Amino acid sequence: MDMHRGPRRNIHPQKVALNNWQATVKRMWEYLETYRLKLIIVFLLTIVTTSVTIIGNRMNGVVVDKYIDKNRLHALIMVCLFLAIIYLISSIFTYFQNSMIIKVAQATSQKIRQDVFANLQRLPMKYFDTHDNGDVMSRLTNDVDNINTALMQTFVQLFTGIISVVGMGLAMLILSPILTLIAILSTVMTYLFSRGIAKLTQKAFATQQSSLGQLNTQIEETVSGKQLVQLFNHTDATLENFDRVNAQYTKSAFIAQSLSSVIGPFNNMTNNIAYLLITAIGAISIIGGYGKITVGVIFTFLIYLRNFTGPINNVLNLINTLQLSLASAQRVFELIDEGPEKDAPKAITLKKANGHVEFEHVSFAYDKRLILKDINLAANPGEVVALVGPTGAGKTTIMNLLTNLYPLEKGKVLIDGIDVTQIKRSDLRKLVTVVQQESFLFNMNILENIRLGKPNATDEEVYTAAIRANADKFIRQLPNGYLTELSENATQLSQGQRQLLSIARAFIAESPVLVLDEATASIDSQTEVDVQKAMTALMEKKTSFVIAHRLSTIQNANQILVINHGEIIERGNHQSLLEKGGFYAKLYNSQFD
C-alpha cells in the first residue's frame, strides 16, 4: 500500500551502500519479536496456498488426459469437487495470510515511528542545528513507509515467488524437460531484453531527469517571482525562455519513454511466442509420438507459463526493492541510535530557586571554533541584566548556555550556586523561561498554546496570564476567542500578536529567571508599545536577562554588558558606561547624529 504523502524526497533513490546489512536485518527481526509466531503462520499459509495453485493447475491437465479423454464422467465430477474444496480453502488461507501480514506491518511501522519520534524528543539542540529538517522528515515518513511496504508486500511476494518458481519449475521439469526449456528460455529472454533496454534508457532518463529539474526550477522561480516579472516587463521573455526549456524536456522525455515503451509489448510478444512454441512443439511430439507429452500436459504448461514468467521477473524486482527497504531501515535506525541529551548521573531535583545566576570563566566552542571567551557575570535575584552588542557577537549563545542547551568548553554556569549541568533538565527549563525573537506557536487553540507554559494551569490562570501580557483584548476580538485554532505557524496573527501570546506563555510559567531574546525586534512600533509594557510587567520580581538592540529599552537595567567577538568588553550601568566614553557611549551618542 502506498501512502501519498505529498512531495517525496527520495523519488530516485541512489543505490545506497548497505554496510552491515546483516545487522539491519537482525534488528528488523528484533522489532518483529512479538509477531514471530504470526510470521511463521503466514509463511506456512503461503506454502499451502502456493502448493494449491501448482497442484490445481496440474490437475486441470490430468483431468483432460485421464477423465475427459477416457470418458470417466463420475470421476471427473469427483475431481472437480475436490478441486473446488481445495481452492476454497486456499482462498480462505490467502485472506487470513494477507490480513495477518497487514496487522503485523502496521503495528511494526507504528512502533518504529514511535521510537524515532521518542528519540527525537531527547536529541540535543545541536542535532537540530546541524540537520536539515527535510532530511529528518524524509526518514520519518518515506523511510518508515518503505519498511512498511517491505513487510506488507515485498516479503510475502518474494516468498510466494520463490516457492512458485521452484515448485512449478520442478513440476514442469518432471512433465516435460523440452517444454520447460522453452518456458525458461522465454523468461530469460524477457529478462535480458528489459535489462538491455534499461541500460539504454538509463542515459535517456538521466537527461530527462535533469531537464525536468530545470523545468521545475523555472516554474518555481517564475511563479514566486511573478510580481517582479510583471513589474520589469519580463513576461514575454520569461515565457519564451520557458517554452524553450519546456520543449527540451518534452523531447528528452519522449526519447526515454519511447525507448522504454518497447518493454511491455516485447514481453507480451515473448510470452505469445513461448505460448505458440509450447503448443506447436507439444502437438508435433504428440503426432510424432516422441516423449510422454499429452494434451493435458500442454494445457498444464500453458497455465503454468502465465504463472511462471511473472514470478521470476517479480523475484528479481523484489530483491531490488528489498535492498532499498533495508537502506531505509538503516537510515531510520541511525536516527533511533542518535545519542540523546542526558541528565548528569546524579542530577539534582530543583523545583524552586531564588534566581541568583552566575557565569564563572565560561568558554564555549562550536565546531571547534571558539565562540565565547571567559565570560564572567553575576546577577542577584530580581536584577535586570542587559546584553548589547553587534549581531553575531554571542549574546544569544550566552543565554543558551544558561539553559544547558549546549555543553561548555570551560567554566561553570550556576543558578543559586548549583551547576546547571547538575540540575535535571526538566527542572532547569522550568526555572528559566526564554522568550525568543520568534516563538513557535503550535497547531492548537490559543488557550492550549498559552497553557504550554504550565501544563496543569487552569483556564482561569490562562486568562490572567493573557490579561497581564496585554493579549486578552485582541484574543477576545477573534471570532472564536481563546478557542481560536492556530494554523501552522499561526499565520493568521500578526507578528506582534504572536509575540504577546508567547509572553503570556512566559507569564504562566512563573519561573524565577527570565530571558528576553530580542523579543521586540521584528514588531511594528504600534504593537511594540503593548509588547514593551507586557515585558516590563513580566520582568517584575524576576532575574531578567534582556538582549536588545534598542538602547532605549535597557537604560534602567541594573547591569549592562557590552559583548563583542564573544567577549565582554565593557560592563556597568547606563550612567557609568556613558561616563566611561567607550563602545557603549559611542553607540548611544550615534543615535543623535
Add this chain to the structure above:
Amino acid sequence: MFQMVMKHTHGKARWSFFLAPMIMLGEVFCDLQQPTLMSQIIDQGLAKGDLGFVIQHAVLMLMFAVLGLLFGRSCGALGSYASLKMGEALRSHLLKVSLNDRQPKTLMPATLITRITNDVTQMQNLVMMVTRGLVRSPMLLFGGIVMSIIICPDLAPILGIIMPILIVFLIIVVRRSIPKYTQMQQSVDTVNRVMRENLQGAKTIKAYFLEKHQLNQFTHQNQNLQQKSQTAALATVILSPVIQLMLNFGVIIAIGYGGSLAISNTISDGQIIAFVNYMIQITNAMIQTVNIITAFSRAITSSSRVQEVLDMEQNEELPEFVEAMPESSSLEFQNVTFGFADSKPILDQVNFSLKDGQWLGIIGETGSGKSSLINLLTRKYDEYQGTIKIGGIDIQKMSLKSVHQKIAVALQDSLLFSGNINYNLTYGNPAATEGDLDQASVVSRSSEFIDQLPNKFQTEVEQAGKNFSGGQRQRLNIARALVPKSDILVMDDATSAVDQETNSQIKEHLEKLRQNKTTIIISQRVTNVLDCDQIIVLENGRITASGNHQELLKQSKFYRELVTTQMGDVNFGHA
C-alpha cells in the same frame, strides 16, 4: 477534462491521441487470436495428425505475436508523444495564465507551483494511460468475452454467472474502501504535521520542556494512524482471494461441465482449453480495468485543480484607447479605495498628489496599506475605486507595459533569479550598458561585494539567490531597480535587511542620483523618509497626516511617537 486535453493537443499530437487507441485495437486483436489458433492446432492438427496444419498455424501465431509487438510499440510511442505534447502545452498555458493573473485574491505561489508541476504530470500520465490502458483492458475484456462465446457457446453461460458477481463485488469493495483511504490520508497528514512542528519548534519545545507533552500528542496520533491504515488496508484485503476463487471456480466449472460435454462429444478438448485461457485473460483484464478506473479518479482531482488555474484566465480586453507615454512624472491619487468585499477596506479614500521630480515618503506600520498603495500604482490589481494618474493620465488608460516602463520598483522581498548577476541586474533592461550596471551597483553599494567575487558580474546566482546573504540580495535588488533608469523609482522597504551604515550610504548616493526625479520611499524607519519633500502617514489604510518632517512633528501624534520610539534605534554596524 476531455475538453482540456483537446484544447492542449494540436496537429500531430492530436492525431497521435486518436490514432494510438486505434492501433491498440490491433494489438488486442492479435492477442485474442492466440487461444483460438491454439485450440485449432489441438483439435484439428492433433486429432488428424496433420503436421502441416500444426506448422501452418504455428507460423500464423508467430505472425500475430510479431504484429502485436509492432502495434503495441507504435501505440506506446504515439501515446507518449500525445501525452508529452499535451503536458508541454498545458504547462506553458498555465504559466502564462499565472503570469498574467492580476486578481487580488489568487492562489498561493506554492499551490500554483504544485499544480503546474505535479498535477500536470498526473494529467500527462492519465493521457498516456487513456491511449493505452483504457482501450487495451476493456477491449481485451470485451474481445475475450466475444471470442469465448464464438469458440465455445456451450460454456459461455459460465461467464454470464461469474462476471456479474465479480463486477458487483468489485464495485462494492472499492466503494466502501474509498472513504477509509480518505480517512487514512487525513491521519497521515496529521502525523506529518506533528512531526514537522516538532522540528520547526525544537527550540521552543526545549525551552518549555514540552518533550513529554509532544510525545503524548504524537503517540495518540500515531496510534490513530495505525488504526486508520489498518482499516483501509483490511477493507481491500478481501479482493484478491475472492477474485482468485471466482476464477478458479470458473475453471473448474469449465472443466467439469465442459468435460461432461466433451465425453458426450458435444465439444472438444481444444475448445475447453481455449475457453479456460480466455477466462484467465478476461479476469486479468478486469483487474486491470479496475486499477485504471481508480487511477482515473485520482487524475480527475488533478484535472479539476488544473482547471481552477485555467479559470483564472481573464480575457485581457484591450482598453479602447491607449494614450501615449505621459511626459511628466507627477502622481495623483483621487479618492482611491481598495479592499475585499468581506473585510474592511485596505485603502480608504486615499488622496494625495506629488509634483514631477519630488520625493515622497510613506510611513506606517505593517498592514497599514503601504504596499497595497504601490500595488495599485503599478497595476498589480485593477479592482479599486477612484482614479490614479501618472503625468495627468489615468493609469487605466495606459498599457501595462508603459506603466511598468515608467515605474521601477525595488520590493522588500528581494528575490533573485538563477542565472548570473549580470542577468539579474539587466532584468528590467536587457540593453543596459556596462556603465549602467557599474553605476547601479555603486549606488546600491553592491559593488563592495561584487568586486571581491572572482567572476564579478558573471558570478552565478543560485536558485532564490541562496548563495548571497539577505543584505547582499537586497542591495542587488536595489541595483536591479536602478538599471532601467525609469522616470519613477519606488523603494518599498527595500533596505530592511541592510545594516544602518550601508543604509545611510545608499540613501546618500540615491539622493544624488535621483535629484529632481520622482522617487517614492516606503519605510518603517523615520530616518529613511525624513528628508522627503512630502511624507504621508498611513494608519489602517487612511492617510492621517501629510507634509514634510517638521510639519508632521507638529501635526501628527503618531509620527511624533514613531520618532521618539525610534530615537533609541541604533543598529549595530560592525564597529
